[in-house]
Amino acid sequence: MINYNPKAWFSFIFHVHKADTFRKLWPLMLSVSVFSGIVAFLELYYFKLSESHSVSNINMMHSILGFVISMLLVFRTNTSYDRWWEGRRLLGELTNISRNLAIKIKSLKLDIEDNEYFVYGIPKYAFALKEHLREKQYFGKNSFLIEVDGGKHIPNQIAASMSDRIYNLLAAGKISGEQLIILSADLSRFTDICGGCERIKRTPIPFSYSAFIKKFLFIYVITLPFGWVFSLGFFVMLIVPFVFYVFTSLELIAEEIEDPFGQDANDLPVDEICNNIEKHVKEILG
Numbered sequence: 535m536i537n538y539n540p541k542a543w544f545s546f547i548f549h550v551h552k553a554d555t556f557r558k559l560w561p562l563m564l565s566v567s568v569f570s571g572i573v574a575f576l577e578l579y580y581f582k583l584s585e586s587h588s589v590s591n592i593n594m595m596h597s598i599l600g601f602v603i604s605m606l607l608v609f610r611t612n613t614s615y616d617r618w619w620e621g622r623r624l625l626g627e628l629t630n631i632s633r634n635l636a637i638k639i640k641s642l643k644l645d646i647e648d649n650e651y652f653v654y655g656i657p658k659y660a661f662a663l664k665e666h667l668r669e670k671q672y673f674g675k676n677s678f679l680i681e682v683d684g685g686k687h688i689p690n691q692i693a694a695s696m697s698d699r700i701y702n703l704l705a706a707g708k709i710s711g712e713q714l715i716i717l718s719a720d721l722s723r724f725t726d727i728c729g730g731c732e733r734i735k736r737t738p739i740p741f742s743y744s745a746f747i748k749k750f751l752f753i754y755v756i757t758l759p760f761g762w763v764f765s766l767g768f769f770v771m772l773i774v775p776f777v778f779y780v781f782t783s784l785e786l787i788a789e790e791i792e793d794p795f796g797q798d799a800n801d802l803p804v805d806e807i808c809n810n811i812e813k814h815v816k817e818i819l820g
Contacts, residue, residue, distance in 0.1 A: 555783040562782070563775040566755060570770040573759040578767070592761035599754055606747055607784045610739070614788035617734050618802070621794040624730045625807050628663070631727070632656050632811045635720040636818040642709060648699070653819045655680055655696050657812035662688040663728055664804050667735055667795040689728050697721055735795060744789075751781055 639652045658680060666689050682691045700717045703709045709717070738744075755778045759770045766773055787800070794802045 555786045556779065558786060559779055559782055563779055566778050567771045567775045569756070570759040570763075570774045571768060574763045574768050574770050577760070577763050592757060596754070596758060596761060599750075603750055603754055603781065606750070607781060607788075610747060610788045611784055613739065614792040618791040618794040621731065621734050622802055624727050624734075625802060625804065627723070628660060628727045629807060629811055629814075631720055631723045632660060633814055633818065635717070636815045638717060638720070640819055642703075642713065644703070644708060648703065648708070649819055651680075651699060652696070653816060655692060655699070656815045657808070659689060659692045659696070659724055660808040660811045662692055663731065664795070664808050666728075667731055667804075668797070690725070693721060693724050693728075731795065735793060739792060747785060751778075751785065755781070 636652065636656055639649070662682075666687070680692055680695045682688050697718070700709065700714060700721070704711065704714045755774065758774045758777060762770050762773065790798050790800050795804055
């Protein structure tokens with residue numbers, strides 16, 4: 535995730551950031567510009583069409599479809615941002631649950647061995663969830679405190695291990711039944727958060743919807759030079775690529791943020807959140 539100063543207008547306007555969609559779109563923008571120039575030359579000098587020609591009436595279609603495509607892109611962007619924000623809310627809840635569980639463990643005044651187990655286990659769940667959402671089979675090294683099988687669902691294995699631990703504490707008489715219920719409620723929230731993140735990760739925008747927007751954008755931009763050439767002349771070589779850049783950038787941004795757990799520039803700071811969980815748990819239980 536990019537950390538930035540929202541008041542630094544100069545850097546936004548004149549600096550091309552690594553995440554800027556212009557870096558990805560400039561080859562297509564150049565192609566659209568060349569295509570627009572060819573259309574302008576053919577209509578003005580080869581076919582010698584005039585503004586009274588029926589082709590110029592295509593502007594009426596652009597006026598109507600321009601509004602429709604704007605509404606579609608607004609809906610697309612809002613939907614993707616909702617997914618991004620829900621992911622951030624779930625990761626914030628993971629941070630809070632980890633801290634609360636650590637505070638409750640500290641209040642139990644357990645022995646050093648049990649304390650060290652949760653110092654290691656609580657942050658390990660966060661790191662395991664991060665790698666799980668990034669579709670990596672295994673993370674880091676195994677530990678004698680919690681051993682996991684890299685071919686299975688690692689967050690579930692860690693949650694099950696911590697659950698077994700607190701039931702063993704109950705059996706050993708180190709905690710009461712009421713304390714078991716309180717700790718189990720926090721552990722169950724780990725699995726709920728994992729399920730919520732998996733739902734965002736594995737439920738993309740429907741294929742037909744995404745494909746329709748891309749086709750709609752392509753047809754809309756490709757037909758712009760045919761109607762605009764009579765009023766803009768060869769300036770369509772600049773105007774049409776700019777329109778293409780604006781509309782397509784919104785679609786690219788929506789595609790990037792709809793899966794917020796990756797390592798793209800605009801994804802959530804998952805690594806930082808996991809590191810903070812590890813730091814805070816150690817501070818509480820250390």
